[in-house]
Amino acid sequence: MVFALCFVLFLTGLYCILTKKNTVKIIIGLSIMEAGVNLFLVLLGYKNDGVVPIIDRSTDIVHFLAYSVDPLPQALVLTSIVIGLGTIALGIALCMRLYVKYGTFDIAEIRRLKG
Amino acid sequence: MFITEIYLLVLLVFMIIAAIIAVEIKSLISSVISLGAVGVGMSISFLFLAAPDLAIVQIAVEVLLLIFLIRATLGREIVSEKGAVTIPLRLLSIFIVLVILGFGIIAFRNLPEFGKPVFSLVPEAPSNSYIQHGLKETGSANIITAVILDYRGYDTLGEATVLFTSLLGALVILRAKTKKNGTKVINHKETKARGGE
Amino acid sequence: MKGMTIIVKTITRWVKLFIFLFGIYVTLTGHLSPGGGFAGGVILACSFILLTLAYGKEYALSRLSLKTAKSLDSIGALIFLLTALIGMWVTNVFFDNVLQKLFPGTDFMLYSSGFIPLYNIGICLKVGAPLFVTFIVMAAMRIRINDKGEREIIQEEEEE
Known part of the structure; x- marks a missing residue:
């Protein structure tokens, strides 16, 4: 159920990319898809009654070993979030440059003005 | 059903509604702000999923992303109606998305149940x-x-x-x-x- | 266009130091508590972006110039790579944490995991500095319509 709803979030972004003709809207759809994928990966590593994979002085080691959530997807998603910021900044730069060239964010207009 | 799963369901519904608003609303700046709601929902979900590292990074990245997007759209937020997709194409897109959703739900049956990850088995x-x-x-x-x-x-x-x-x-x-x-x-x-x- | 109102400027004067310190704290204790280089770098970039938004571009650039920010970016990458190469030099394994193997510190103390705080500082500079530079370049972009009716970009940044 949680996985299916997470997939619905991903598909909302996909629908945005398929139907919208505004470049900023396409960037927003890309960002929503990325959110869905990141959340899905972290959901896969959760354990019931899970504890944070950070050891403290007062941590009971036996309880920690039995209930710690998976640290591997969290570590990979951590890098993925920051890469997402970089790629979306690149996309926004492209949008601004296209606006300078054509005066619009609409890709249909841009295609018409090209020829 | 554990309490975490209920919290996550509520948060996911909130995020999906925010995402649909971000996709469908006319004004670009409202769309960008709705995207911020999706990011905040992600951050709270990470807290419930026992990932405070990700929550800190996500909230900081979301703030920066919003500043970048608002800088790009400020003063030019009107979406022109000329380039809108026609109704048959929109229905076709919805059909494609629903087909992918169907296949995804079939595929998700093979996943382990939520809360029982593979690495513990x-x-x-x-x-x-x-x-x-x-x-x-x-x-x-x-x-x-x-x-x-x-x-x-x-x-x-x-x-x-x-x-x-x-x-x-x-x-x-x-x-x-x-x-x-x-x-x-x-x-x-x-x-x-x-x-x- | 020299910044925002007096309310925003006053609040910024109070909180800017705390945001900056929090970024440094998150970076340095990344191996003990939640956080790390990624979060710390983004928070440090946020503190400078707050200065840019509240006081205007010139004030932020007088605190951290574009040239310094670009150098910090390169310094971060070099810290990361050279630290990884030390492991290769000592034990022929790239990314080997030799400091931890030779001089293990006490657990849960600041010095406890060899090179990992150093990696965190490198990543913090590597993430924070280019984000600040990108924001400054984006904020400095102005569009002007020239005599022929074409749009063109004007950068207010001084070329080095």
Whole structure:
């Protein structure tokens, strides 16, 4: 159920990319898809009654070993979030440059003005 | 059904509603702000999923992303109606999305149940080794830092390369344009006199 | 266009130091508590972006110039790579944490995991500095319509 709803979030972004003709809207759809994928990966590593994979002085080691959530997807998603910021900044730069060239964010207009 | 799952369901419904508003609303600046709601929902979900590292990074990244997007859309937020997709194409897109959703739900039956991850069933999974020996081998109390900087340092190196390349690309794209018949440097006093945009 | 109102400026004067310190704290204790280089770098970039938004571009650039920010970016990458190469030099394994193996510190103390705080500082500079530079370049972009009716970009940044 949680996985299916997470997939619905991903598909909302996909629908945005398929139907919208505004470049900023396409960037927003890309960002929503990325959110869905990141959340899905972290959901896969959760354990019931899970504890944070950070050891403290007062941590009971036996309880920690039995209930710690998976640290591997969290570590990979951590890098993925920051890469997402970089790629979306690149996309926004492209949008601004296209606006300078054509005066619009609409890709249909841009295609018409090209020829 | 555990209480965490109920919280997550509520948060996911909130995020989906925010995403639909972000997709469908006319004004671009409202769309960007709805995207911020999706990011905040992600951050709270990470807190419920026992990932405080991700929650901190997500909230900070979301703030920066919002500032970038608002900078791009400020003053030009009207979506023109000329380029709107026709109704048959929109129905076709919805059909495609629903077909993918159907296949996805069939595929999700093979996934382990929520709350019972694969690594707890497989004793020789690398995650078990990280949890058991992480503190002893690396000295880092935060197992996630131990994974990204010690066990899997190559990933972080590649991440730094990708981030450097993408931000370098953004800088090159936004650089001031040179004229075709030679380079002309425009000083900014002239700009202010003419009133900017 | 020199920044925002007096309310925003006053609040910024109070909170800017705390945001900056929080970024440094998150970076340096990344191996003990939640956080790390990624979060710390983004928070440090946020503190400078707050200065840019509240006081205007010139004030932020007088605190951290574009040239310094670009150098910090390169310094971060070099810290990361050279630290990884020390492991290769000593034990022929790239990314080997030799400091931890030779001089293990006490667990849960600041010095406890060899090179990992150093990696965190490198990543913090590597993430924070280019984000600040990108924001400054984006904020400095102005569009002007020239005599022929074409749009063109004007950068107010001084070329080095």
